[in-house]
Amino acid sequence: MQRKKQKQAWRYLLAILVLLATAGILCDYFLTRNRIYAGVCLEHLDLGGKTAEEAKLLLRGALAAVNFPAMPVTLTHGEAEFTATCRELGITADLEKIVADAFAAGRSVPYLFRFLGRLQLAREGRKLSPAIQIDNKQFAATLAELCRSLDVEPVNAELELSADRKSVSIVSDRPGRKVDIAATARVLQQTLKSLFRPLAAELVLTPVQAEVTAAQLEALAIKEPVATYTTLVSDGIPNRVHNIRLAAAALDKIIIYPGEEFSFNAVVGDTTEAKGYKTAPVIVNGELVDGLGGGVCQVSTTLYNAVLRANLKILERRNHSLYVDYVPPGFDATVAYGSIDLRFANTHPYPLWLRTFLDGNRLTVTLYSTRLAGQKTEVYATDVATIPAGEKILETRELPKGTRKLVKKGKNGYKATVWRVTTVNGEEKKEKISQDSYKAVPAEYLVGTGEVPAAGGQEAKGKAETAGTE
Numbered sequence: 001m002q003r004k005k006q007k008q009a010w011r012y013l014l015a016i017l018v019l020l021a022t023a024g025i026l027c028d029y030f031l032t033r034n035r036i037y038a039g040v041c042l043e044h045l046d047l048g049g050k051t052a053e054e055a056k057l058l059l060r061g062a063l064a065a066v067n068f069p070a071m072p073v074t075l076t077h078g079e080a081e082f083t084a085t086c087r088e089l090g091i092t093a094d095l096e097k098i099v100a101d102a103f104a105a106g107r108s109v110p111y112l113f114r115f116l117g118r119l120q121l122a123r124e125g126r127k128l129s130p131a132i133q134i135d136n137k138q139f140a141a142t143l144a145e146l147c148r149s150l151d152v153e154p155v156n157a158e159l160e161l162s163a164d165r166k167s168v169s170i171v172s173d174r175p176g177r178k179v180d181i182a183a184t185a186r187v188l189q190q191t192l193k194s195l196f197r198p199l200a201a202e203l204v205l206t207p208v209q210a211e212v213t214a215a216q217l218e219a220l221a222i223k224e225p226v227a228t229y230t231t232l233v234s235d236g237i238p239n240r241v242h243n244i245r246l247a248a249a250a251l252d253k254i255i256i257y258p259g260e261e262f263s264f265n266a267v268v269g270d271t272t273e274a275k276g277y278k279t280a281p282v283i284v285n286g287e288l289v290d291g292l293g294g295g296v297c298q299v300s301t302t303l304y305n306a307v308l309r310a311n312l313k314i315l316e317r318r319n320h321s322l323y324v325d326y327v328p329p330g331f332d333a334t335v336a337y338g339s340i341d342l343r344f345a346n347t348h349p350y351p352l353w354l355r356t357f358l359d360g361n362r363l364t365v366t367l368y369s370t371r372l373a374g375q376k377t378e379v380y381a382t383d384v385a386t387i388p389a390g391e392k393i394l395e396t397r398e399l400p401k402g403t404r405k406l407v408k409k410g411k412n413g414y415k416a417t418v419w420r421v422t423t424v425n426g427e428e429k430k431e432k433i434s435q436d437s438y439k440a441v442p443a444e445y446l447v448g449t450g451e452v453p454a455a456g457g458q459e460a461k462g463k464a465e466t467a468g469t470e
Contacts, residue, residue, distance in 0.1 A: 090135030227310035240295035304333035330416035387413030399448025410443030
């Protein structure tokens, strides 16, 4: 009986203990579920026992005390040092992350298994890492301006002609460098030690490769001239020479790759006043008139002749309606933006480097590449015939009978057939390139039909009028 009572007493005691433990656990759970566990701190700030809002309030106050927005940030690279404020760099304290990390401390396991960890946390403490947020746009803008002196632009490799223009060499590229904005921001976050002392970090610089490298140019195999042609430029019309210089400069140093099609109009574009072109004589509808860009056709013509001699495929070309005197008949190529173009394809196995030179009154277009061993190209004209200009007589009574006066110079017309013969290892291929005609323009003369006054008649008439007046 006694023993039975003892057992019952133990059961009551155990039940009471279980109830007390349960009550304690429930109380602890409800008291701490929205609070940071004891022992958690950020630097000198104890966040234990605080709710999220209380912790944020404490952090804001501490940051305001040190004027965090005005806190200096020092960024260094070697001996170079740059300083800006957190506000200027778009840096703010990441309170959300700090508080989230604080709440996560001691909560990595289910609640009922946390007690030992919480005791250890309270005894040993947990120091949180400071955290910041960076406005990437503002950070990039400020850093780009602040560290501009560290940026070095890369220098592209270039093809360079020898002094005699007979060979091509390569000027090597030089890599540049640039401040890596994103990497610098990551370093700043990763090396952050405190929110209450000046910030510092090493700038990250990354190399910037040139867009055009020596290796790329070497692979082009541009070594020597494969075709060239020169025309003489008359210096009698300065505006015309100016236009030729502009158009030639637009073509200079262009690389045309194998299989690529080239369009003169696409490269030179419209010869507008806004682009610097001036008024000079042009041929329109068989007549010589003033127009913007006069002279550009001499550039297209010189290019055309170099292209013919490089044995490239002509896709589009038209001769002038009137003969031009800077090339023989059949060797000119007129252009008119939007309607008439000079187009060809690079059928050479290597890229072509197009160069233009205006030396005094000599306009030269040269194509550089690698010569094909055993190949020779010849261009010539046959069936060249002159169409005489003839005369056009305009009678006028304003001139005395028998008087003859030149009003407009005539211009002979021509006919010609152009051929190209390509010899490859002794085998010839002949092709007709064009069959052109240029209309003749007759010279215009005024021929007088007026009556010739009798000798002395005018003098007598004058005397008679004088006598009558008197």
